[in-house]
Amino acid sequence: MPRPEHAAGAAVTQSFAIANQKGGVGKTTTVLNLGAALALQGHRVLLIDLDPQASLTVYLGLDPYRQERSSYSLVMFDEMALSRVLKPVGANLALVPGSVDLATAAIRLVQERQPLNRLQLALRESRLGFDFVLLDTPPSLNVLTVSALLAAQQVIIPVQCNHAAALGVRAMLDVVYRVRDHMGNPSLSVRGIVATLFDAEMLYAQQVLQELRALLPKQTLQTVIPYDPHIADAPHQGKSILTYLPESPGAIAYRQLADELQQA
Numbered sequence: 001m002p003r004p005e006h007a008a009g010a011a012v013t014q015s016f017a018i019a020n021q022k023g024g025v026g027k028t029t030t031v032l033n034l035g036a037a038l039a040l041q042g043h044r045v046l047l048i049d050l051d052p053q054a055s056l057t058v059y060l061g062l063d064p065y066r067q068e069r070s071s072y073s074l075v076m077f078d079e080m081a082l083s084r085v086l087k088p089v090g091a092n093l094a095l096v097p098g099s100v101d102l103a104t105a106a107i108r109l110v111q112e113r114q115p116l117n118r119l120q121l122a123l124r125e126s127r128l129g130f131d132f133v134l135l136d137t138p139p140s141l142n143v144l145t146v147s148a149l150l151a152a153q154q155v156i157i158p159v160q161c162n163h164a165a166a167l168g169v170r171a172m173l174d175v176v177y178r179v180r181d182h183m184g185n186p187s188l189s190v191r192g193i194v195a196t197l198f199d200a201e202m203l204y205a206q207q208v209l210q211e212l213r214a215l216l217p218k219q220t221l222q223t224v225i226p227y228d229p230h231i232a233d234a235p236h237q238g239k240s241i242l243t244y245l246p247e248s249p250g251a252i253a254y255r256q257l258a259d260e261l262q263q264a
């Protein structure tokens with residue numbers, strides 16, 4: 001039997017974990033700017049910061065040392081409702097902030113053998129009617145990354161096209177498939193690999209992208225996020241690239257990514 005909330009026509013949420021065990025590949029930047037692009041299109045978007053470094057939270061103007069309620073509560077406490085931890089951060093945009101305590105959470109979850117599916121349950125139970133949920137993950141393959149992969153329907157893997165890119169993607173895919181097949185999210189799928197920080201003048205980057213497209217033709221997205229220094233500047237102005245410089249190559253690319261993700 002469908003629940004009454006379903007019968008009332010609650011919006012169908014699409015959730016994406018943005019993950020790659022490497023740091024500095026544009027995960028947080030993608031969550032921020034893809035989220036902004038979707039929100040500007042009129043979608044209701046929720047961002048969840050699961051990185052103890054909490055750069056997404058900082059980019060959005062909050063202090064990760066002062067968050068009483070944060071994603072920590074979602075991964076550490078049973079039946080913590082999303083509505084208790086999220087904060088509006090813009091039109092159509094809400095954030096579950098990260099906090100520095102997440103580092104402790106990662107250790108406690110393992111040491112105390114606590115369940116890793118609390119975030120999954122919180123998202124499933126939520127009837128808040130978000131169209132998109134984007135989960136930012138730490139630059140490592142730890143239990144917080146696993147929690148995000150358990151909670152999301154799909155994974156987006158941002159990749160910087162350098163020497164170890166393909167190997168890194170393989171390792172990430174292995175983890176995704178392990179979570180899907182053995183850990184409790186059987187319908188998890190890879191929505192796409194997206195090249196980020198892409199320097200079109202660098203022949204090597206072009207070769208690596210071609211390799212990825214040959215190796216994983218279905219998974220590698222058409223959209224390429226260019227290297228664009230304005231993208232790095234925008235959060236320091238308290239903005240996404242979409243509102244900072246809407247016609248910049250970076251803004252155009254993130255709008256294109258938002259469109260591509262909505263194609264069947």
Ligand SMILES: Nc1ncnc2c1ncn2[C@@H]1O[C@H](COP(=O)(O)OP(=O)(O)O)[C@@H](O)[C@H]1O
Nearest residue numbers: 023024025026027028029197226227228231232
């Ligand atoms: N397309 C881009 N062009 C230029 N700088 C970028 C781009 N994407 C990310 N950056 C910058 O690169 C650094 C790492 O990006 P970030 O999103 O924090 O990576 P991750 O979350 O994977 O560690 C940040 O300083 C960010 O501003």
Ligand SMILES: [Mg+2]
Nearest residue numbers: 027028051055
């Ligand atoms: Mg990050």
